[in-house]
Amino acid sequence: MTVANEDGYDIRNILSQMREEYWQGLEEEESEAKEVLDCLVFTLGGERYAFETQYACEVIRIPKLIRVPAVQSVISGIFNLRGEITAAMDIRPMLGLSQPEIGATGRILVVKSEQFATGVICEAAHGVQALFLDSFEPAAGLSAARQQFIKGHFNEEEGSVILLDMEALLCSPEIMVGEV
Amino acid sequence: MGSRYIEIFCREAEEHLASLQSGLLVLERNPSRMSLLHELLRNAHTMKGSARMVGLADISAITHTMEEQLKGMERGERAVDAQAIDLLLKGADAVALITAALAKGEAPNLDVERFIAEYEKGEAVRPVQADSRETQAEHMSETVRANVKTLDALVNLVGEMIINKKRLEAKLVPLKEIAGASPPGLQQQLLEFRRELEEDVLYLDYLIQELHGKAMGLRMLPVRSISDGFDRLVRDLAQQLGKEVRLETAGQGIEMDRVLLEGLKPMLIHLLTNAVCHGIEGPDERVAAGKTRQGVVSVNARHEGSLVVVEVRDDGRGMDAQRIRDAALARGVIDQREAELLTDEEALYLTLRPGFSTADIVTDVSGRGVGMDVVKKNIERVKGNLALATEVGLWSQVTLQLPLTLSVIEALIVDCGGETFALPINYVEEILKVRPRDISTLGANEVIKVRGATTPFYTLSSVLGLPQREAAENAPVAAVVLKLCDQRIACTVDAHLGNSEVVVKGLGRQFKNVRFVFGATIMGDGNPALILNVPDLFEAFSSGSRAAARSDGEQLKKKVYRVLVVDDSITTRTMEQSILVTHGFAVVTAVSGEDALEKSEAGSFDLIISDVEMPGMNGFELTRALRAAERYRETPIIIVSSLSRDEDKRQALQAGAQAYIVKGAFDQGMLLETVETLLG
Numbered sequence: 105m106t107v108a109n110e111d112g113y114d115i116r117n118i119l120s121q122m123r124e125e126y127w128q129g130l131e132e133e134e135s136e137a138k139e140v141l142d143c144l145v146f147t148l149g150g151e152r153y154a155f156e157t158q159y160a161c162e163v164i165r166i167p168k169l170i171r172v173p174a175v176q177s178v179i180s181g182i183f184n185l186r187g188e189i190t191a192a193m194d195i196r197p198m199l200g201l202s203q204p205e206i207g208a209t210g211r212i213l214v215v216k217s218e219q220f221a222t223g224v225i226c227e228a229a230h231g232v233q234a235l236f237l238d239s240f241e242p243a244a245g246l247s248a249a250r251q252q253f254i255k256g257h258f259n260e261e262e263g264s265v266i267l268l269d270m271e272a273l274l275c276s277p278e279i280m281v282g283e284v
Numbered sequence: 285m286g287s288r289y290i291e292i293f294c295r296e297a298e299e300h301l302a303s304l305q306s307g308l309l310v311l312e313r314n315p316s317r318m319s320l321l322h323e324l325l326r327n328a329h330t331m332k333g334s335a336r337m338v339g340l341a342d343i344s345a346i347t348h349t350m351e352e353q354l355k356g357m358e359r360g361e362r363a364v365d366a367q368a369i370d371l372l373l374k375g376a377d378a379v380a381l382i383t384a385a386l387a388k389g390e391a392p393n394l395d396v397e398r399f400i401a402e403y404e405k406g407e408a409v410r411p412v413q414a415d416s417r418e419t420q421a422e423h424m425s426e427t428v429r430a431n432v433k434t435l436d437a438l439v440n441l442v443g444e445m446i447i448n449k450k451r452l453e454a455k456l457v458p459l460k461e462i463a464g465a466s467p468p469g470l471q472q473q474l475l476e477f478r479r480e481l482e483e484d485v486l487y488l489d490y491l492i493q494e495l496h497g498k499a500m501g502l503r504m505l506p507v508r509s510i511s512d513g514f515d516r517l518v519r520d521l522a523q524q525l526g527k528e529v530r531l532e533t534a535g536q537g538i539e540m541d542r543v544l545l546e547g548l549k550p551m552l553i554h555l556l557t558n559a560v561c562h563g564i565e566g567p568d569e570r571v572a573a574g575k576t577r578q579g580v581v582s583v584n585a586r587h588e589g590s591l592v593v594v595e596v597r598d599d600g601r602g603m604d605a606q607r608i609r610d611a612a613l614a615r616g617v618i619d620q621r622e623a624e625l626l627t628d629e630e631a632l633y634l635t636l637r638p639g640f641s642t643a644d645i646v647t648d649v650s651g652r653g654v655g656m657d658v659v660k661k662n663i664e665r666v667k668g669n670l671a672l673a674t675e676v677g678l679w680s681q682v683t684l685q686l687p688l689t690l691s692v693i694e695a696l697i698v699d700c701g702g703e704t705f706a707l708p709i710n711y712v713e714e715i716l717k718v719r720p721r722d723i724s725t726l727g728a729n730e731v732i733k734v735r736g737a738t739t740p741f742y743t744l745s746s747v748l749g750l751p752q753r754e755a756a757e758n759a760p761v762a763a764v765v766l767k768l769c770d771q772r773i774a775c776t777v778d779a780h781l782g783n784s785e786v787v788v789k790g791l792g793r794q795f796k797n798v799r800f801v802f803g804a805t806i807m808g809d810g811n812p813a814l815i816l817n818v819p820d821l822f823e824a825f826s827s828g829s830r831a832a833a834r835s836d837g838e839q840l841k842k843k844v845y846r847v848l849v850v851d852d853s854i855t856t857r858t859m860e861q862s863i864l865v866t867h868g869f870a871v872v873t874a875v876s877g878e879d880a881l882e883k884s885e886a887g888s889f890d891l892i893i894s895d896v897e898m899p900g901m902n903g904f905e906l907t908r909a910l911r912a913a914e915r916y917r918e919t920p921i922i923i924v925s926s927l928s929r930d931e932d933k934r935q936a937l938q939a940g941a942q943a944y945i946v947k948g949a950f951d952q953g954m955l956l957e958t959v960e961t962l963l964g
Contacts, residue, residue, distance in 0.1 A: 167811070168811050170704075170804075170811060170812050170813065171750065172795070172798065172801065173748035173749050173750060173800050173801070173814075174798075174799045175795075175798060182804065182812055182814075183812065184806050184810055184811060184812050187444055187789075188792070189790070189791050189803075189812055190792070191792075191795070219793045220792045220793040221792075279794065280797070281794060281795045281797055281798045282795075282797025282798055282799065
């Protein structure tokens with residue numbers, strides 16, 4: 105906030121300016137409220153990805169994963185989520201992404217479908233962010249494999265964020281053991 | 285009438301009476317509620333029926349009158365007023381008084397006959413003693429009804445407690461280390477503290493065990509609860525077949541998990557049906573053989589360690605190993621070569637294979653060639669085991685081994701390929717140390733001698749597709765001998781870590797079709813360990829451990845072999861083609877010998893599979909023609925034919941074929957194995 109008058113401290117001016125800013129802020133909030141999508145944002149294959157928060161249960165550090173014999177490579181293993189045996193999946197190959205090593209920032213995003221809860225391994229999680237829908241572009245010109253699980257992307261200031269089709273991913277036979 | 289039925293009746297009556305007593309009061313306030321009236325009518329009617337079943341004429345008479353009164357109200361012939369409700373309540377009270385007395389085995393404190401006589405007339409009778417309510421309330425407090433889901437949740441929570449206790453227990457070890465590294469004064473204190481903690485953990489362990497036992501007990505039911513209808517089943521079946529059979533039961537009071545009992549019932553029904561239909565002979569045949577006219581079938585349950593053993597035995601004609609071999613051959617379950625290799629004991633287990641039946645006539649009860657394999661599947665599903673024994677002409681016996689429960693099992697914990705696994709103990713026969721010089725090869729497989737018996741020997745980690753640990757040369761390796769029905773295999777593990785009671789947790793829907801494991805447990809360190817499904821392991825071993833261990837990468841690197849399939853039958857052609865294609869072969873088909881020759885010139889093939897009898901050029905002629913061509917002089921040729929005479933086989937070999945498969949014994953594994961062997 106700047107002081108309008110060099111000569112002194114014009115309290116009226118400052119107050120009216122504050123009032124104006126307050127109303128402006130309210131208007132902005134109102135107009136934006138209709139246009140944002142609350143998403144969990146994270147890094148996969150070096151890129152920023154997101155999905156709607158309604159699918160997210162929790163984000164946890166990666167515990168020890170127990171390998172399961174004779175299952176597809178997307179299932180990295182299982183872990184104990186407070187007594188529930190839960191799968192951890194590396195979905196990067198499904199999206200045609202490279203697989204940089206998962207380091208200390210690596211997390212498991214626990215997501216739920218109607219049928220089961222499962223874990224998605226990511227390189228880093230960036231929390232819930234409100235993404236502006238007017239910057240959203242539907243997916244186009246992607247390879248078939250990618251198109252299947254991607255809805256489109258947001259052109260955010262810090263770069264683009266790709267919106268995953270979590271529902272399609274959770275219904276995919278590729279993640280069901282014994283169906284591929 | 286047995287007291288058990290009376291007890292059941294009393295419990296049922298309690299429920300109906302409670303609902304009548306509260307319902308009647310509501311009805312008094314809302315006389316027009318027909319749905320409630322109907323519900324009360326149903327209560328009275330059911331109670332009347334049940335009372336008749338167990339021979340309680342008094343209660344039946346009272347409830348009959350109550351039913352009539354309620355019916356009158358439903359039809360609108362009788363007013364729903366305080367007086368009528370009062371009369372009904374008196375009836376309910378009288379029934380409550382009688383059942384309460386019955387439950388205690390005492391005479392009711394009521395002149396029943398006079399009451400009934402007056403009650404039927406619709407007169408308000410002398411008031412029922414006030415203390416009747418008290419006795420009833422007391423009796424009711426002894427049992428409560430609980431939702432099955434609540435029980436399951438309770439058992440799960442106790443399971444969680446066991447896991448947490450283990451974690452606490454595991455913390456005692458590092459505490460000792462910490463004490464060891466502490467300065468002397470503190471060390472003494474820490475050690476003392478640790479000893480006390482250890483005692484606390486021990487006591488906690490005891491309490492949890494007790495709690496677990498009690499919680500499990502809630503889900504347990506006696507074997508009797510499923511075997512009540514068996515008497516009738518055996519009697520009806522025997523009568524239908526003109527046989528005389530008596531059913532004897534023992535150990536029916538043994539309790540098992542409700543879920544397991546549900547699985548056991550169809551198995552027992554099947555085994556009893558088998559015993560009566562196939563086991564027990566007709567009365568004349570029995571007399572001729574010097575037996576009693578009446579055959580005996582027995583169902584015997586008993587505890588054996590942490591398992592329940594159920595034996596179904598009959599004193600009939602027994603199981604004839606030779607007859608079983610012949611039947612299996614005739615039905616194409618096995619081939620001649622296999623039949624000759626089987627011992628008599630092994631032959632008995634042929635009855636467990638799909639498609640087997642010895643019955644000459646198919647009846648609507650048995651002889652359809654399905655059944656025993658279903659029993660085997662069911663027993664595998666409940667992690668049990670099955671054994672057969674017989675003496676020809678005297679008896680046969682099927683022994684089912686079942687765990688008491690599926691929620692906690694005794695397991696051997698092993699290390700394998702860098703992971704920890706649990707093996708259900710009822711499949712584990714013994715643990716051995718195997719030195720490299722003990723291992724010999726038989727065909728393509730490695731075998732070892734276990735107590736004189738040649739036993740296939742596998743590496744568990746390779747079957748599971750896990751990395752194998754490099755063992756020091758000549759160092760002995762740990763092996764576990766597993767048993768399933770009559771089969772035994774030995775497999776190496778990296779180490780075994782002893783027995784433990786483990787809590788079984790499901791893997792959830794994402795793993796619905798997972799192979800090799802049926803659940804997981806949580807170890808003391810909080811990490812899960814998978815529980816191996818031993819029947820799956822046996823299946824993988826018998827279909828060749830190489831195939832199971834083959835990783836995707838290796839499959840890609842493999843050269844794609846081209847196979848020419850020649851057969852005039854579209855069924856055979858399609859079948860062979862699909863088997864081969866799914867296993868990574870490139871397949872071209874030909875409909876006749878001539879067609880095959882043409883195609884063989886156009887392309888090049890690594891292997892040819894041909895039928896014998898085809899219109900035009902037959903398989904033998906085709907083989908000779910191919911051998912004459914420079915390009916196919918060395919190419920392996922397999923003849924697949926329905927001709928099983930030795931003469932045909934000789935002719936095929938003379939023509940230049942490398943292998944001869946009889947269509948009767950044709951199965952996917954056999955064809956693949958032959959193809960894979962010939963292609964190296």
